Amino acid sequence: MDEPVLRSLGLTIRFGGLVALDQVDLEVRAGEIVAVIGPNGAGKSTLFNIITGVYGPTEGRVWFDGKDITGRPTHEIVARGIARTFQASRLFADLSVLDNVVLGLHTRTTTNVLEAMLLPGRSRRELARAAATAEGILEQIGGNLFEQRKRRASELAQADRRRLEIARALASQPKLLLLDEPTAGMDDNDTDALIEDVRKLKADRSDMAIVVVEHDMRLVAALPERVVVLDYGRKIADADFDTVRRDPRVQEAYLGSSAS
Amino acid sequence: MKADGAPATKTFSTLRAGTVVIGSSLAVAAFLWAFITADSTIAVVALLVLLAAFFFGLERYPQAEAVVVRSFAEARVTAAIVWLVIVLGFPFLFGQNTYFLHLLVMCLIYSVLAIALNFQLGSANIPNFATGATYGIGAYCSALLALEFGWSFWATLPFAALAATLFGFIIGLPSMRTRDAYLALVTIACGVIIHQLLNNFEWTGGPQGLIGIPAPTLFGYSFASPLPVFGYTLPFQANFYYLALALLALSIVVANRLHQSRIGLAWNALRADEIAARAVGINVVWYKVLAFAVDAFLAAFAGVVYAFYISYIAPDNFTFLVSVTLMTMVIVGGMDNVIGVILGAFLLTLLPEKLRAFSDYRLLFYGLVVIAFLMIRPQGLLPQRLRSYGA
Amino acid sequence: MEQIAQQIINWLALSSIYALLAIGFSLLFGVINVIQFSHGDVALTAPFIAMAVFASLGALLPGADLVVALIVAIFVVGVLGIVLERFLIRRFRTAPPMMALVATVALGIVLRELIRILYPDGSNPHPFPQLVPGSALSFGDVSLSWLVVAMMAVTGLLVAVLTWFLYRTGLGLRIRAVSQDIEMARMLAINPNLVFRVTFFVASVTGAVAGLFYASYVGLMRFDLGIIAGLLGFSAAVIGGLGNMAGAIIGSVVLAALDTLVQAVFPDGAAYRLVVAFVLVVLVLVFRPAGLLGRTVVEKV
Numbered sequence: 001m002d003e004p005v006l007r008s009l010g011l012t013i014r015f016g017g018l019v020a021l022d023q024v025d026l027e028v029r030a031g032e033i034v035a036v037i038g039p040n041g042a043g044k045s046t047l048f049n050i051i052t053g054v055y056g057p058t059e060g061r062v063w064f065d066g067k068d069i070t071g072r073p074t075h076e077i078v079a080r081g082i083a084r085t086f087q088a089s090r091l092f093a094d095l096s097v098l099d100n101v102v103l104g105l106h107t108r109t110t111t112n113v114l115e116a117m118l119l120p121g122r123s124r125r126e127l128a129r130a131a132a133t134a135e136g137i138l139e140q141i142g143g144n145l146f147e148q149r150k151r152r153a154s155e156l157a158q159a160d161r162r163r164l165e166i167a168r169a170l171a172s173q174p175k176l177l178l179l180d181e182p183t184a185g186m187d188d189n190d191t192d193a194l195i196e197d198v199r200k201l202k203a204d205r206s207d208m209a210i211v212v213v214e215h216d217m218r219l220v221a222a223l224p225e226r227v228v229v230l231d232y233g234r235k236i237a238d239a240d241f242d243t244v245r246r247d248p249r250v251q252e253a254y255l256g257s258s259a260s
Numbered sequence: 261m262k263a264d265g266a267p268a269t270k271t272f273s274t275l276r277a278g279t280v281v282i283g284s285s286l287a288v289a290a291f292l293w294a295f296i297t298a299d300s301t302i303a304v305v306a307l308l309v310l311l312a313a314f315f316f317g318l319e320r321y322p323q324a325e326a327v328v329v330r331s332f333a334e335a336r337v338t339a340a341i342v343w344l345v346i347v348l349g350f351p352f353l354f355g356q357n358t359y360f361l362h363l364l365v366m367c368l369i370y371s372v373l374a375i376a377l378n379f380q381l382g383s384a385n386i387p388n389f390a391t392g393a394t395y396g397i398g399a400y401c402s403a404l405l406a407l408e409f410g411w412s413f414w415a416t417l418p419f420a421a422l423a424a425t426l427f428g429f430i431i432g433l434p435s436m437r438t439r440d441a442y443l444a445l446v447t448i449a450c451g452v453i454i455h456q457l458l459n460n461f462e463w464t465g466g467p468q469g470l471i472g473i474p475a476p477t478l479f480g481y482s483f484a485s486p487l488p489v490f491g492y493t494l495p496f497q498a499n500f501y502y503l504a505l506a507l508l509a510l511s512i513v514v515a516n517r518l519h520q521s522r523i524g525l526a527w528n529a530l531r532a533d534e535i536a537a538r539a540v541g542i543n544v545v546w547y548k549v550l551a552f553a554v555d556a557f558l559a560a561f562a563g564v565v566y567a568f569y570i571s572y573i574a575p576d577n578f579t580f581l582v583s584v585t586l587m588t589m590v591i592v593g594g595m596d597n598v599i600g601v602i603l604g605a606f607l608l609t610l611l612p613e614k615l616r617a618f619s620d621y622r623l624l625f626y627g628l629v630v631i632a633f634l635m636i637r638p639q640g641l642l643p644q645r646l647r648s649y650g651a
Numbered sequence: 652m653e654q655i656a657q658q659i660i661n662w663l664a665l666s667s668i669y670a671l672l673a674i675g676f677s678l679l680f681g682v683i684n685v686i687q688f689s690h691g692d693v694a695l696t697a698p699f700i701a702m703a704v705f706a707s708l709g710a711l712l713p714g715a716d717l718v719v720a721l722i723v724a725i726f727v728v729g730v731l732g733i734v735l736e737r738f739l740i741r742r743f744r745t746a747p748p749m750m751a752l753v754a755t756v757a758l759g760i761v762l763r764e765l766i767r768i769l770y771p772d773g774s775n776p777h778p779f780p781q782l783v784p785g786s787a788l789s790f791g792d793v794s795l796s797w798l799v800v801a802m803m804a805v806t807g808l809l810v811a812v813l814t815w816f817l818y819r820t821g822l823g824l825r826i827r828a829v830s831q832d833i834e835m836a837r838m839l840a841i842n843p844n845l846v847f848r849v850t851f852f853v854a855s856v857t858g859a860v861a862g863l864f865y866a867s868y869v870g871l872m873r874f875d876l877g878i879i880a881g882l883l884g885f886s887a888a889v890i891g892g893l894g895n896m897a898g899a900i901i902g903s904v905v906l907a908a909l910d911t912l913v914q915a916v917f918p919d920g921a922a923y924r925l926v927v928a929f930v931l932v933v934l935v936l937v938f939r940p941a942g943l944l945g946r947t948v949v950e951k952v
Contacts, residue, residue: 381749385747385749387749387752387753389756433937434933434936434937436937437936437937437938437940438936438937438940439748440748440749440752441680441686441748441752442889442936442940444686444688444752445882445885445886445889445932445936446932446933446936448882449882449886449929449930449932449933450929450933452882452925452926452929453925453926453929453930456922456923456925456926457926459922460919460922460923460926580878581760584756584757584760587753588757591753620768621764621768623760623763623764624760624761624764624765624768626757626760627757627758627759627760627761627764628757628761630753630754630757631739631754631757631758631761634743634746634750634753634754634757635739635742635754638746638750
């Protein structure tokens with residue numbers, strides 16, 4: 001097998017006395033869909049935050065595409081090809097839906113400040129092209145985001161907000177997409193539509209790896225090839241869904257919370 | 261402005277668009293003329309009531325605004341010609357009245373400063389209480405070069421801008437580590453430091469400042485001499501009116517170009533959500549520092565024009581209060597809306613002059629206006645608009 | 652030697668003024684999460700109110716004591732704090748920080764201008780009496796005035812009372828609860844508005860004491876002293892680390908030391924004291940953004 005697109009070794013982070021992640025090793029291969037599950041506070045979002053450089057790990061390293069990205073600034077990591085969504089969606093609320101996706105293309109546009117001032121035609125054309133690309137992305141994603149592209153992002157319904165975040169993340173054409181609880185606040189229909197969206201996405205871009213943090217077991221059963229279970233910051237299982245489901249340690253971790 | 265009631269959906273002819281453009285432009289010019297020449301408190305208050313009624317109407321009938329915006333988009337050439345005529349011909353309306361012309365020049369200089377600050381406050385929502393200081397650095401730098409080394413106005417311009425931009429970078433650097441109130445404190449601190457140093461140093465003339473800055477010349481023509489046009493002679497202030505006008509035009513062009521590029525969009529992203537901005541790959545630190553630098557660059561230009569116009573500068577022209585006044589202009593006019601910002605600058609430059617009877621209450625008035633706006637209409641008179649792309 | 656002793660006395664006096672102001676900033680920031688940039692101006696209204704009350708008292712009942720006027724002034728400033736909180740600052744608690752910032756800076760201007768306009772001949776400096784006359788000790792040229800002794804004693808007392816109040820009373824516990832997590836506090840049936848009111852009263856009263864000391868120490872009151880006092884007090888709180896009382900005190904001691912040192916060592920040091928103080932603030936913010944004692948807060952994502 002070739003080099004995994006994402007690899008972490010011994011990732012550990014402490015906040016004061018709290019060990020949020022403890023010696024987590026992770027490998028994600030190109031084109032793979034991996035789910036990260038675990039009870040609340042297991043360190044799932046923290047894992048994303050370390051991978052994307054929001055926090056620096058106390059110990060351990062992260063490699064992306066064969067390069068060490070541990071502790072690099074977020075914008076640099078994103079430029080290398082990792083895109084993410086947030087657990088509580090973080091849209092650019094006072095900008096239009098279209099602007100949000102155009103911003104997702106930030107790493108794929110190049111105009112600098114002098115060019116913007118001296119070559120306005122070029123910079124405007126670049127942004128117009130980006131807007132056209134963004135409209136294409138909005139058309140592909142489920143729901144009617146395209147029709148709502150001129151509304152402010154703050155005016156969107158909850159499910160559409162989540163979709164828009166995914167659209168924004170996709171715009172950068174990442175090699176690795178991190179989805180943090182994409183179904184939060186969605187009803188069953190929306191969740192089904194989302195599963196469909198991700199499947200379609202997979203078909204279009206077979207080399208893109210997706211890591212999804214999720215609570216909704218329907219999605220976890222339907223999509224990923226592999227499920228990683230975190231509990232109190234430790235990785236306690238890493239296998240396909242059926243194996244993980246039968247793992248006694250996983251059952252113990254979940255007992256009392258949401259039974260799978 | 262004159263086109264209320266027309267449904268915005270109707271396709272309208274070029275003729276109609278042209279009429280709307282000409283009508284509304286002339287209305288704006290007439291209002292400004294009336295405001296500048298108003299000589300009694302009652303007249304000023306009446307004009308303010310009219311303005312308030314206008315904005316109230318705009319809020320009630322948004323379709324009227326849409327018609328005006330659309331007309332300007334459709335009749336672009338007409339709009340350009342009309343405004344060129346208005347701004348070039350404006351000084352002729354005041355005959356030999358140098359005071360009115362002086363007010364206009366100050367309005368233009370403050371408009372440039374407000375646009376400069378708008379890059380930070382409006383586009384990126386970064387507090388900056390040091391624009392007064394960058395303005396001062398531009399002014400002092402050019403004045404010193406002119407007085408000590410005999411440099412011309414034109415030669416000092418780029419150096420003053422460079423010095424101020426460097427200063428902008430320096431006060432921008434702490435924004436890497438600090439935000440919000442802390443960053444505000446840093447900018448206040450930098451503003452106070454600059455003011456105190458200008459006050460203390462001997463080579464800046466101390467509290468007395470620098471006097472006798474020579475008027476600029478262009479091909480042997482001195483800006484201090486009256487301006488003859490078509491057998492008509494305008495007071496020397498008209499020279500500076502046109503100079504400041506050119507600078508304002510430059511600022512508007514720079515502001516628009518940046519706004520319509522990925523840089524303006526990235527600043528807006530910073531304003532909305534810094535962490536999300538990072539997650540789409542925006543180098544947050546660089547864009548913040550950039551906002552400081554662009555602000556400083558334009559503010560320095562304004563400072564140079566001011567120094568050579570007044571020919572006398574002192575530290576007290578560049579205090580913390582100047583920075584607060586500029587912030588007021590941006591907030592009142594409308595953050596991230598260039599026309600709104602210019603409106604704010606004109607309004608808040610003219611009002612204290614017009615309400616001379618209350619000149620003792622000028623600062624009190626500023627403070628109350630800011631608080632009132634932040635509480636009642638935080639988006640300003642003309643709120644920011646959503647972008648539209650290409651085609 | 653005498654020089655040094657005198658400077659140490661100056662240092663202690665300045666430390667206590669800065670500390671009283673810084674504690675107010677810290678307390679307000681901790682509880683309402685708004686930087687009250689006009690806190691210095693609120694504090695410096697106290698000497699004007701005291702003198703106004705003193706003057707009118709003197710007309711009513713001759714021979715009235717200055718102490719009454721001082722107490723009235725301190726109380727009025729406390730109420731002023733409550734009023735400002737209720738009608739202005741509370742509205743900005745949840746607004747973008749930028750808005751609250753500009754609003755409180757504007758509020759400072761309004762307060763300063765009101766003093767200037769309302770107080771008779773308010774544009775000019777007025778003398779302010781030495782609250783506690785005489786000197787406690789003197790060796791040669793060095794004298795330790797009773798005023799400085801009183802300042803330090805009152806500051807110490809206030810810090811002790813505040814500590815007791817915050818850590819040993821039910822109301823103090825509620826204040827700390829709100830500053831930790833307002834939503835949680837709400838669920839525990841703590842009325843945040845009451846907490847805001849109390850916090851503003853306490854901070855403003857502390858500030859008023861600082862304002863009176865300041866005016867008395869420099870011997871005059873000026874309508875525009877509030878801005879500098881506010882900036883220095885806020886700087887002290889930031890240097891020490893916002894939101895903790897020990898930080899505010901340490902920040903004040905450091906800032907006052909630097910301030911005194913600059914004035915003592917350089918011939919024209921007085922002209923540069925603000926420059927030096929603010930350079931220190933900028934350096935602390937850049938290299939230790941959470942202040943000397945503050946802990947870096949990890950932002951929740």
